[in-house]
Amino acid sequence: MRLPWQIMTQAPKLFGIPQGVSWAAIWAALDQTSKWAIVHGAGFVEGEPHAILPFLDFTFIWNPGISYGLLDGSGDTGRWLLSGLAVLAIGYFMWMLKAGETARVGIAYALLAGGALGNLVDRLWYGAVVDFVSLHWDGYYWYVFNLADVWISLAVALLLLDLIRPQKTPD
Numbered sequence: 001m002r003l004p005w006q007i008m009t010q011a012p013k014l015f016g017i018p019q020g021v022s023w024a025a026i027w028a029a030l031d032q033t034s035k036w037a038i039v040h041g042a043g044f045v046e047g048e049p050h051a052i053l054p055f056l057d058f059t060f061i062w063n064p065g066i067s068y069g070l071l072d073g074s075g076d077t078g079r080w081l082l083s084g085l086a087v088l089a090i091g092y093f094m095w096m097l098k099a100g101e102t103a104r105v106g107i108a109y110a111l112l113a114g115g116a117l118g119n120l121v122d123r124l125w126y127g128a129v130v131d132f133v134s135l136h137w138d139g140y141y142w143y144v145f146n147l148a149d150v151w152i153s154l155a156v157a158l159l160l161l162d163l164i165r166p167q168k169t170p171d
Contacts, residue, residue: 015106020097023107024090027114031147032121035130044132055137061144062128079123086120089113102167104158111155118148 038044038060049057066082093113097106122129131144 015097015103015110017094017097020094020106020110020113023110024094024113024117027111027151028117028121028148031115031118031151034147035118035122035132038132039130049134055135057134057136058132059134059144060130060132062126063131063144064128076127079127083120083123086116086123090116090120102162104167105162108155108158108162111151111158115148115151115155118146118151 038058044050044058044060046060046062049059051057065078090113093109093116096109119129129146129148131146131149133146133150134144135142
């Protein structure tokens, strides 16, 4: 059991809300910068692939739904529903940072919030999400995605890793 003076002199958390907000903003800014370059700066035409590597194209598309085209025909109702869910999710991820998680889990929540924020900005600004990364191999194509989707996928991988091999929290 800790005495009150030991609790008061406890070292600060390695990854808390201020760090999470900062990193989420950085992830969202990187995502938005890449999308701005595709939509406004690089002269891409919607649906036209640009080969980058033998397995990677940049193909600008608008995604009004979520992954795999789900809810893409839902119009303004879907747009506002998905936007509201994104706001709630971002708030939840930021709230999870206050629990004093490890740096790995904190980074995962910041990545989730940054990815959700990046796609939320698109929905509010354009009414759809900008996707442009197209991976393929031997005639097989993965769905087209963006950096926000990468951040979210990386966050899920970090959270799964934490389930398998948890880090110790600082005492």
